[in-house]
Amino acid sequence: MLHTRAVPSVAGVSTSIKTTALKINSGEPRIAARQLPSNVVRVLRGLHRAGYRACVVGGGVRDLLLDLRPKDFDIVTDARPEQVKKLFRRVLLIGRRFRLAHVMFGREYIEVATFRGSGNEASNPEGSVVRGSNGRILRDNRFGSLEEDVLRRDFTINALYWDFADKRIIDHVGGLKDIARRRLRLIGEPRLRYEEDPVRMLRAARFAAKLGCELDRRCAEPIPEMARLLRAEPPARLLEEVRKLFLGGHAVSSFEELRRFGLLDELFPFLGPWMDAEPRAEGFVRDALAATDKRLSEGSHASLMFLLCVFYWGPISRVVAPGGSGIPRYTQITDAFRRMVRDSQYGLRPTKKMTADMEHVLGRQALLQARPRRRVNQTLKHPLFRPAYRLLCLRRRLGEIEEQCVLYWRKRAGSAPSRSWSKRRRGGPGRAGGRSANGNEKKVR
Ligand code: ATP
Ligand code: MG
Numbered sequence: 001m002l003h004t005r006a007v008p009s010v011a012g013v014s015t016s017i018k019t020t021a022l023k024i025n026s027g028e029p030r031i032a033a034r035q036l037p038s039n040v041v042r043v044l045r046g047l048h049r050a051g052y053r054a055c056v057v058g059g060g061v062r063d064l065l066l067d068l069r070p071k072d073f074d075i076v077t078d079a080r081p082e083q084v085k086k087l088f089r090r091v092l093l094i095g096r097r098f099r100l101a102h103v104m105f106g107r108e109y110i111e112v113a114t115f116r117g118s119g120n121e122a123s124n125p126e127g128s129v130v131r132g133s134n135g136r137i138l139r140d141n142r143f144g145s146l147e148e149d150v151l152r153r154d155f156t157i158n159a160l161y162w163d164f165a166d167k168r169i170i171d172h173v174g175g176l177k178d179i180a181r182r183r184l185r186l187i188g189e190p191r192l193r194y195e196e197d198p199v200r201m202l203r204a205a206r207f208a209a210k211l212g213c214e215l216d217r218r219c220a221e222p223i224p225e226m227a228r229l230l231r232a233e234p235p236a237r238l239l240e241e242v243r244k245l246f247l248g249g250h251a252v253s254s255f256e257e258l259r260r261f262g263l264l265d266e267l268f269p270f271l272g273p274w275m276d277a278e279p280r281a282e283g284f285v286r287d288a289l290a291a292t293d294k295r296l297s298e299g300s301h302a303s304l305m306f307l308l309c310v311f312y313w314g315p316i317s318r319v320v321a322p323g324g325s326g327i328p329r330y331t332q333i334t335d336a337f338r339r340m341v342r343d344s345q346y347g348l349r350p351t352k353k354m355t356a357d358m359e360h361v362l363g364r365q366a367l368l369q370a371r372p373r374r375r376v377n378q379t380l381k382h383p384l385f386r387p388a389y390r391l392l393c394l395r396r397r398l399g400e401i402e403e404q405c406v407l408y409w410r411k412r413a414g415s416a417p418s419r420s421w422s423k424r425r426r427g428g429p430g431r432a433g434g435r436s437a438n439g440n441e442k443k444v445r
Pocket of ligand 2: 071072074
């Protein structure tokens with residue numbers, strides 16, 4: 001059934017959009033309730049029985065349709081957070097920018113959002129949207145209808161709603177067609193949508209890499225010139241997005257997409273010039289990214305801190321004198337690293353803890369290379385020995401390390417009691433100090 005529905009205008013979406021309510025026919029993609037985690041179904045059923053609309057939206061629907069395992073399931077409803085709170089035994093209301101309900105099941109929770117509204121204050125006086133001078137949304141507490149909610153979402157493939165009432169998929173923006181064609185298309189006017197939230201450019205690169213989608217030409221074109229808007233993003237948000245890009249199992253393709261769209265230069269401004277100047281850089285970086293993907297596919301831990309060490313290493317290695325400068329190599333490395341962090345005008349900013357760990361891993365290169373006789377046990381027992389050793393191995397790619405040096409440490413590491421760095425860090429709390437039951441772990445670290 002094709003019909004036209006009047007909806008308020010949001011960021012370049014016309015006031016009257018064509019909406020496609022799908023008919024059930026044999027060719028229509030379907031999702032069954034049994035494909036969802038039981039607690040997700042429990043919440044959907046609870047909302048539905050109380051007379052509210054209850055849908056799954058976003059990555060959960062998209063990934064099920066693509067035969068992928070969803071990372072999480074987001075529920076949306078027309079119930080207000082306070083109404084959701086009354087329906088379930090334990091509910092936490094969270095969020096400043098937009099209020100959400102977390103329905104708790106033990107230490108797990110299901111995230112439930114109320115449909116978000118759009119611009120019109122007269123029809124929607126309850127909440128408020130606060131925007132920064134550049135159009136970025138700073139706070140947004142406006143509730144609305146499903147039709148309005150659609151327009152707030154980023155890509156058409158992320159705006160599919162699985163309605164618990166009839167188990168059908170609601171598609172107002174042609175997301176199903178885009179999924180079938182593996183096409184990534186923003187809802188609305190791309191420039192306005194990027195202005196409103198520049199992180200959508202990183203999300204575009206991530207979904208293109210993860211789903212093997214082609215970014216629509218109109219959405220791809222403005223990115224190189226708009227990429228610099230990322231400079232005003234809060235460091236923590238960028239870091240979180242970069243984590244998803246590199247620790248989502250598609251680090252190699254994410255890196256390529258970021259480079260293709262000129263986004264890499266915004267995150268790591270020092271990397272491009274080094275890679276252009278050093279012919280072996282490509283292999284060095286690619287090996288690290290591929291190793292990260294491999295570790296994750298085997299269920300092992302991978303860290304962003306290590307990848308950042310790899311990215312920083314190239315430019316640092318260039319300024320470290322081969323010998324004879326009189327300044328110890330360790331000092332040269334750590335000084336160069338501190339200078340890079342201190343002098344960076346923009347780009348990804350690692351946390352204090354990450355910076356401290358990176359300084360150790362980078363500085364350790366001097367010690368590992370020198371192969372001292374006396375501090376071997378102490379070196380092997382250090383919780384950051386593993387990433388430091390892995391960086392040493394990778395540096396063979398740059399022609400900086402002899403095979404014998406790697407063998408030296410491999411032999412000793414093999415006989416040393418393993419105090420694994422990865423074990424130390426595994427299992428940190430997820431969002432809201434718990435674990436999301438919407439799917440797997442909410443955050444992959
Ligand atoms: P995944 O969880 O696999 O990373 P996702 O699409 O589910 O992908 P989430 O960050 O979990 O991504 O967000 C859930 C949904 O919220 C998205 O599918 C999209 O509809 C909406 N969304 C998230 N971030 C934005 C954004 N920056 N702008 C507009 N909509 C967004
Ligand atoms: Mg998700």
